Amino acid sequence: MHMIRVTVWNEYIHEREDPEVARIYPKGIHEAIAEYLRGMENLEVSVATLEEPEHGLTEDRLRSTDVLVWWGHRAHEKVADEVVDRVYRRVVSEGMGLIVLHSAHLSKIFRRLMGTSCRLKWREAGERERVWVVAPWHPIADGLGEYFEVEHSEMYGEPFDIPPPDQLVFISWFKGGEVFRSGCCFYRGMGRIFYFSPGHETYPIYYDPNVRRVIYNAILWAKPVRRGPPVFGRVDPLEKL
Amino acid sequence: MHMIRVTVWNEYIHEREDPEVARIYPKGIHEAIAEYLRGMENLEVSVATLEEPEHGLTEDRLRSTDVLVWWGHRAHEKVADEVVDRVYRRVVSEGMGLIVLHSAHLSKIFRRLMGTSCRLKWREAGERERVWVVAPWHPIADGLGEYFEVEHSEMYGEPFDIPPPDQLVFISWFKGGEVFRSGCCFYRGMGRIFYFSPGHETYPIYYDPNVRRVIYNAILWAKPVRRGPPVFGRVDPLEKL
Amino acid sequence: MHMIRVTVWNEYIHEREDPEVARIYPKGIHEAIAEYLRGMENLEVSVATLEEPEHGLTEDRLRSTDVLVWWGHRAHEKVADEVVDRVYRRVVSEGMGLIVLHSAHLSKIFRRLMGTSCRLKWREAGERERVWVVAPWHPIADGLGEYFEVEHSEMYGEPFDIPPPDQLVFISWFKGGEVFRSGCCFYRGMGRIFYFSPGHETYPIYYDPNVRRVIYNAILWAKPVRRGPPVFGRVDPLEKL
Amino acid sequence: MHMIRVTVWNEYIHEREDPEVARIYPKGIHEAIAEYLRGMENLEVSVATLEEPEHGLTEDRLRSTDVLVWWGHRAHEKVADEVVDRVYRRVVSEGMGLIVLHSAHLSKIFRRLMGTSCRLKWREAGERERVWVVAPWHPIADGLGEYFEVEHSEMYGEPFDIPPPDQLVFISWFKGGEVFRSGCCFYRGMGRIFYFSPGHETYPIYYDPNVRRVIYNAILWAKPVRRGPPVFGRVDPLEKL
Numbered sequence: 001m002h003m004i005r006v007t008v009w010n011e012y013i014h015e016r017e018d019p020e021v022a023r024i025y026p027k028g029i030h031e032a033i034a035e036y037l038r039g040m041e042n043l044e045v046s047v048a049t050l051e052e053p054e055h056g057l058t059e060d061r062l063r064s065t066d067v068l069v070w071w072g073h074r075a076h077e078k079v080a081d082e083v084v085d086r087v088y089r090r091v092v093s094e095g096m097g098l099i100v101l102h103s104a105h106l107s108k109i110f111r112r113l114m115g116t117s118c119r120l121k122w123r124e125a126g127e128r129e130r131v132w133v134v135a136p137w138h139p140i141a142d143g144l145g146e147y148f149e150v151e152h153s154e155m156y157g158e159p160f161d162i163p164p165p166d167q168l169v170f171i172s173w174f175k176g177g178e179v180f181r182s183g184c185c186f187y188r189g190m191g192r193i194f195y196f197s198p199g200h201e202t203y204p205i206y207y208d209p210n211v212r213r214v215i216y217n218a219i220l221w222a223k224p225v226r227r228g229p230p231v232f233g234r235v236d237p238l239e240k241l
Numbered sequence: 242m243h244m245i246r247v248t249v250w251n252e253y254i255h256e257r258e259d260p261e262v263a264r265i266y267p268k269g270i271h272e273a274i275a276e277y278l279r280g281m282e283n284l285e286v287s288v289a290t291l292e293e294p295e296h297g298l299t300e301d302r303l304r305s306t307d308v309l310v311w312w313g314h315r316a317h318e319k320v321a322d323e324v325v326d327r328v329y330r331r332v333v334s335e336g337m338g339l340i341v342l343h344s345a346h347l348s349k350i351f352r353r354l355m356g357t358s359c360r361l362k363w364r365e366a367g368e369r370e371r372v373w374v375v376a377p378w379h380p381i382a383d384g385l386g387e388y389f390e391v392e393h394s395e396m397y398g399e400p401f402d403i404p405p406p407d408q409l410v411f412i413s414w415f416k417g418g419e420v421f422r423s424g425c426c427f428y429r430g431m432g433r434i435f436y437f438s439p440g441h442e443t444y445p446i447y448y449d450p451n452v453r454r455v456i457y458n459a460i461l462w463a464k465p466v467r468r469g470p471p472v473f474g475r476v477d478p479l480e481k482l
Numbered sequence: 483m484h485m486i487r488v489t490v491w492n493e494y495i496h497e498r499e500d501p502e503v504a505r506i507y508p509k510g511i512h513e514a515i516a517e518y519l520r521g522m523e524n525l526e527v528s529v530a531t532l533e534e535p536e537h538g539l540t541e542d543r544l545r546s547t548d549v550l551v552w553w554g555h556r557a558h559e560k561v562a563d564e565v566v567d568r569v570y571r572r573v574v575s576e577g578m579g580l581i582v583l584h585s586a587h588l589s590k591i592f593r594r595l596m597g598t599s600c601r602l603k604w605r606e607a608g609e610r611e612r613v614w615v616v617a618p619w620h621p622i623a624d625g626l627g628e629y630f631e632v633e634h635s636e637m638y639g640e641p642f643d644i645p646p647p648d649q650l651v652f653i654s655w656f657k658g659g660e661v662f663r664s665g666c667c668f669y670r671g672m673g674r675i676f677y678f679s680p681g682h683e684t685y686p687i688y689y690d691p692n693v694r695r696v697i698y699n700a701i702l703w704a705k706p707v708r709r710g711p712p713v714f715g716r717v718d719p720l721e722k723l
Numbered sequence: 724m725h726m727i728r729v730t731v732w733n734e735y736i737h738e739r740e741d742p743e744v745a746r747i748y749p750k751g752i753h754e755a756i757a758e759y760l761r762g763m764e765n766l767e768v769s770v771a772t773l774e775e776p777e778h779g780l781t782e783d784r785l786r787s788t789d790v791l792v793w794w795g796h797r798a799h800e801k802v803a804d805e806v807v808d809r810v811y812r813r814v815v816s817e818g819m820g821l822i823v824l825h826s827a828h829l830s831k832i833f834r835r836l837m838g839t840s841c842r843l844k845w846r847e848a849g850e851r852e853r854v855w856v857v858a859p860w861h862p863i864a865d866g867l868g869e870y871f872e873v874e875h876s877e878m879y880g881e882p883f884d885i886p887p888p889d890q891l892v893f894i895s896w897f898k899g900g901e902v903f904r905s906g907c908c909f910y911r912g913m914g915r916i917f918y919f920s921p922g923h924e925t926y927p928i929y930y931d932p933n934v935r936r937v938i939y940n941a942i943l944w945a946k947p948v949r950r951g952p953p954v955f956g957r958v959d960p961l962e963k964l
Contacts, residue, residue: 092839092884095619115838116815116911119955127961128723132399132420133709137577137669142707146400158373158412159387159953161815161912164889167648171399171412171420175723176961179373179412179420187619188839189884225624227615230882232842238850238899241610241657333598333643336860356597357574357670360714368720369964374950378818378910383948400712402574402671404597405648408889416964417720428860429598430643466865468856471641473601479609479658482851482898614881614902628882640855640894641869653881653894653902661855661894661902 004223005044007065008034009057011072011079012049014201021201029071029199032206033215040216050075057083062090067097067219072104073201084108092189093229097222099215102199105160110195113188114162121157123176129153129198130173131182131210138169140183140194140217148210154200156180162195170214172197183214190225194218245464246285248306249275250298252313252320253290255442262442270312270440273447274456281457291316298324303331308338308460313345314442325349333430334470338463340456343440346401351436354429355403362398364417370394370439371414372423372451379410381424381435381458389451395441397421403436411455413438424455431466435459486705487526489547490516491539493554493561494531496683503683511553511681514688515697522698532557539565544572549579549701554586555683566590574671575711579704581697584681587642592677595670596644603639605658611635611680612655613664613692620651622665622676622699630692636682638662644677652696654679665696672707676700727946728767730788731757732780734795734802735772737924744924752794752922755929756938763939773798780806785813790820790942795827796924807831815912816952820945822938825922828883833918836911837885844880846899852876852921853896854905854933861892863906863917863940871933877923879903885918893937895920906937913948917941 010030014021025032030047037045048056050072062068068087072079087109090096100110105118129150133141157178163186170183182197196214199205206212251271255262266273271288278286289297291313303309309328313320328350331337341351346359370391374382398419404427411424423438437455440446447453492512496503507514512529519527530538532554544550550569554561569591572578582592587600611632615623639660645668652665664679678696681687688694733753737744748755753770760768771779773795785791791810795802810832813819823833828841852873856864880901886909893906905920919937922928929935 113838115836117955119953121955121958123958123961125961130418130420134399134401134420134422135405135669136400136672136709136712137674137707139707141709144709146710146713155958157958158375159377159955160375161953161955163886164376164409164910166887167405168409171422173414173418173420175964176958177371177414177964178958179371179375179414181375181412187617187887190618192619225619225621227618227623227626228628230618230842230884231628232840232844232882232884235844235846235878235880235899235901238846238848241898241900354597356595358714360712362714362717364717364720366720376910377913377950377953378915378948380948382950385950387951387954396717398717400714402712402714404645405669407646416723417717418723419717428646428858431859433860466860466862468859468864468867469869471601471643471859472869473599473603473641473643476603476605476637476639476658476660479605479607482657482659612900612902616881616883616902616904617887618882640857641859642857646858646891650887650891653904655896655900655902659853659896661853661857661896663857663894 003044004042004219005064005066006037006069006219007061008037008045008047008069009071010049011075012051013074024202024204029201029206033069036212037216043219050078055079055083057087059086062086062096065096066224067099067222069099069101069215070104070107070109071101072107076107079108084112088112091191091193095190095224097191097219097224098193099218099222100193100195102197105195113186113193116163117161120160121178123155125155125176126152126203127155127175131170131198132173133169134171135167135169138167139221140169140214142217143213144210150198150205150208152203153198153205156182156197190227190230192222194222244285245283245460246305246307247278247310247460248302249286249288249310250312251290252316253292254315265443265445270442270447274310277453278457284460291319296320296324298328300327303327303337306337307465308340308463310340310342310456311345311348311350312342313348317348320349325353329353332432332434336431336465338432338460338465339434340459340463341434341436343438346436354427354434357404358402361401362419364396366396366417367393368396368416372411372439373414374410375412376408376410379408380462381410381455383458384454385451391439391446391449393444394439394446397423397438431468431471433463435463485526486524486701487546487548488519488551488701489543490519490527490529490551491553492531493557494533495556506684506686511683511688515551518694519698525701532560537561537565539569541568544568544578547578548706549581549704551581551583551697552586552589552591553583554589558589561590566594570594573673573675577672577706579673579701579706580675581700581704582675582677584679587677595668595675598645599643602642603660605637607637607658608634608685609637609657613652613680614655615651616653617649617651620649621703622651622696624699625695626692632680632687632690634685635680635687638664638679672709672712674704676704726767727765727942728787728789729760729792729942730769730771730784731760731792732771732794734798735774736797747925747927752924752929756792759935760939766942773801778802778806780810782809785809785819788819789947790822790945792822792824792938793827793830793832794824795830799830802831807835811835814914814916818913818947820914820942820947821916822941822945823916823918825920828918836909836916839886840884843883844901846878848878848899849875849926850878850898854893854921855896856892857894858890858892861890862944863892863937865940866936867933873921873928873931875926876921876928879905879920913953915945917945
C-alpha cells in the first residue's frame with residue numbers, strides 16, 4: 001500500500017493559555033486531528049507546532065510530507081517568512097497538498113497562494129451550521145450525506161475574499177442569516193489546496209465524525225502527483241517538426 | 242446607442258386560472274417584467290406566450306431577439322419540441338442570450354442545455370430568502386448591496402442537479418435551513434445563459450427592485466457577441482506553415 | 483484492495499470490415515485497451531460491443547461497472563436510446579465514471595451529457611500531435627512528462643463545441659496549425675466524465691504507453707464516490723431551527 | 724454615454740535604449756496602444772510610465788482610472804512596492820480592471836494577484852503564432868474570426884505557472900511545437916484581470932488590428948461594477964430572523 005505522509009501543523013497557543021480551550025483540546029488541536037488520522041492504515045502521521053525550531057517545518061520534514069494540514073489563529077504574523085517560502089515552494093513547485101483549516105484563512109501561506117485578502121465576516125455566537133454538499137461527485141464528499149450539521153459553530157460568512165474556487169464542495173448555512181463557501185479546492189502550480197472552514201477552538205468540532213471524514217478525504221484528494229518539476233525559461237532554437 | 246432586443250416569454254397559465262395569481266400579476270408575469278424593462282432606454286422589449294401560434298417564437302421573432310427571458314412552470318411539456326430546437330440553435334449556434342427564471346429550471350430548453358436533470362428541493366412556506374452576492378466583480382451584481390432579501394419566497398434548495406456553473410453569482414439562504422445556488426451563469430456554444438431562482442407566481446417578486454435589477458443586468462451581460470458561426474468538419478489537406 | 487470494475491465498450495465495426503484496421507487491432511480496439519488494463523492489479527476488466535444483446539450493457543452489467551470506457555465512430559445512431567438512457571442514469575444518478583475516447587465525441591451519451599453539439603474540425607493526414615499537460619497537479623497527468631507525442635495522428639481541432647471543461651488537462655498541438663482541448667473533465671450529477679481525443683482506428687495509438695497511462699489514470703480518477711443518491715422534491719414543512 | 728477612463732502604463736525603457744525597438748515604437752509601446760484607443764468614442768485615454776514620479780500612478784491618477792493596461796519587461800523590480808500595493812488595492816478592493824500584456828506576466832502586480840510564479844517557456848525566433856478562440860461566446864472575442872495570426876512572434880509556451888484561468892479565451896499555436904493559454908481572465912476581489920500574451924517589443928504587434936481589438940474588448944469587459952466595497956469582520960449579535 002502506498003502510504004501518504006501527513007504532517008498536522010498547529011500554532012498551539014490557545015490550548016496552552018486558555019483553560020476553556022485546554023479542556024476541549026487538552027493535547028492541542030493538532031493531536032485531536034492526528035489521533036483520528038493515525039487510525040487510518042494508509043496514512044503516516046506526524047505533528048509540528050509553532051514553537052519548535054523552524055516551527056517544526058524544516059526542509060527535511062517538508063520533504064517527507066505529502067500533505068500538510070494547517071491550523072492557526074492568533075499568531076499568523078509569528079510564522080517566519082522563510083518557513084512560509086519553504087512551504088510555498090513545496091506546494092507550488094513539488095506538489096505537496098495543503099489543507100487549510102478554519103481561522104488559517106488569514107495565514108501567510110494561504111493569503112500568498114490566493115493573491116487576495118482572504119477576509120470574511122464572522123460572529124461568535126455558537127449558532128447552528130449546516131454544511132451542504134454542492135459537488136455530489138467530489139471525492140472530498142465521499143461517505144457524507146447531503147449535509148451535516150455542526151450544532152455550535154462560529155459563523156464565517158460571505159463575502160469571503162478568495163478567488164473563485166476551482167471546485168466548490170460545500171456551502172454552509174448559518175442560523176443568523178449567512179451563507180459561506182465552506183469547502184473550496186484550489187490548484188496552484190503542482191499542488192492542490194483545500195480550505196475547510198468549520199473548526200473553532202472553543203467548540204469540539206475536530207471530534208465530529210463528519211468533520212474528521214472531510215479532513216481525511218481531503219488528504220487523499222490532495223496527495224501529490226508523481227511528475228518531475230516544471231521546466232521554465234528559454235528553449236532551444238526553433239526545431240523543424 | 243446599440244439597442245438590445247429582448248423577448249419575455251411566459252407560459253401564462255397560472256395568471257389566467259388562479260385568482261390569487263391574477264391579483265398579483267393581472268397582465269401576467271411577462272408583462273410585470275416587460276413593463277419594467279420598457280423603461281430602459283437601451284432595450285427594445287416584446288412579449289410572447291405559450292398559446293400564441295408557435296408559442297410566439299417564430300423563426301422571425303427569434304432572429305430579431307438578442308436575449309430571451311423564459312418563465313414556465315405547469316406546461317413545460319406543452320412546449321413543442323420544434324420550438325425548443327429553434328431556441329436551442331439560436332442560443333448555441335448564434336449566441337442569443339437566455340435568462341431562465343425560477344420554475345423554468347425544469348423547462349425543456351434549460352434541461353437540454355444543461356445535460357442534467359435540473360431537479361432540486363422545494364418548499365412553499367413563504368419563508369424569508371436572503372440572496373448573497375458571491376461574485377462581487379460580476380456585472381450581474383452591478384448596483385446591488387452585499388445581499389438582498391425576499392421577504393416571502395418559495396424555497397429552492399440543494400442539491401440542485403446542474404453542471405458546476407461557469408460562474409456562480411448568488412447563493413441564497415433560507416430560514417428553514419437550506420442554501421441554493423440561485424444565480425448561475427453557463428456558456429454553451431456561442432450563447433450565454435443565466436439561471437435566476439427567486440420568483441414564484443404567488444409572491445409579487447417580479448416587482449422587487451433588486452430582482453428586476455438582476456434581470457436587467459443579466460440581459461446586458463447575455464447579449465450576443467458579433468462573430469460568424471463556428472465552422473466545423475473536415476479541413477483542407479495539411480498546409481505547410 | 484478496493485477493486486475498480488471497468489467495462490470497455492466498442493462499437494467494433496471498423497476492425498471487422500476494414501483490413502487495414504484489422505491489422506492494427508486484430509481483436510478490436512476494446513481488446514487493445516482491455517489487455518493493458520488487465521495488467522493492473524486494482525482493476526477488474528470486461529468488454530462489451532454494439533452487436534451483443536442490449537449492446538452488452540444490460541442493467542446488471544452496468545450495475546457492476548464502476549467506470550465505463552466508450553469508443554464509437556460509425557454507428558453512433560445505432561446505439562439504442564434505451565441503452566443510452568440507462569448509461570446516462572448510471573452516470574448522473576449513481577456516479578459511474580465515463581471515459582469518452584476520440585470519435586465518441588459525437589456519441590449520443592456524450593452529446594446528451596454535454597448539452598452541446600460536440601462538433602469539431604478534423605483532418606486525416608497522419609500528422610504529428612503533441613499533447614501538452616496544462617494541469618500539472620492533475621491525477622490524470624500522473625507519471626507523464628510535460629508533453630508526449632503521437633507521431634501519426636488524426637487532427638482534431640478547435641472550435642470544439644463543448645461547455646467549458648470543469649478541468650482542462652491537455653491541450654494538443656498539431657503540425658498543420660491547429661490546437662485542441664484534448665483532455666477535458668466534466669462533472670454531471672454524481673458522475674465524472676473524461677474526454678480524451680487521441681486515438682484513431684487507423685493508427686496504433688492505443689498501444690502507446692502514454693495514451694494507455696492516461697486511460698488508466700482517468701479510470702482511477704473517475705471511480706464513483708460512495709454516497710446515497712440525491713433526494714429531490716418537496717421537503718417537510720418549515721422546521722424551526 | 725458612460726465613458727471608461729483608461730490608463731496605459733509602460734516601463735518605456737527598450738524604446739529609448741534600443742534603436743530597433745525605437746524604430747518600431749518611436750513614441751513607446753504605450754503610445755502605440757493609446758493612439759488606437761483614443762479613436763474610440765467611449766474611452767478617455769491617458770498614459771503613464773516608470774520614470775514619472777510615483778511611476779505616474781499617484782492615488783489621484785488611479786482613482787480616476789477604470790481600467791489599467793500594463794506593459795513591462797526589463798524593470799519589474801524597479802516598480803516601487805508602494806505603487807504595487809496601491810494598484811493592488813484599487814483592483815481587489817475597488818474593482819479597477821487590469822489588462823496585463825506579454826512580458827508583464829512577471830510583473831510584481833500580476834504575480835501578487837495570481838499567487839504563483841507566472842513563469843513560462845519562451846523562444847525568440849520570430850515564428851508564426853496562431854491565436855485560436857476557444858470561448859466563442861466571450862465578449863473579448865467580439866468581432867474576431869475563429870483565429871488570427873501573428874506572423875512574427877516571440878514564442879510563449881506551456882507550462883505557464885498560473886492558477887487555472889477563470890475563463891480561457893485564447894489558445895496559441897506556435898510553429899515550433901508549443902501551445903500557450905494566451906488569453907486568460909481572472910477575478911480577484913472586486914476586480915477583473917485579463918492576461919494577453921502576444922506583443923514583443925521587437926515586433927510591430929501592437930499595430931495589428933486583431934491585437935488592438937482584443938485590448939479594446941478587454942477594456943470594455945474589465946470596467947468596474949458599481950458597488951460599495953465589501954464589508955468584512957465581526958457582525959452584530961445573532962439576529963432573530
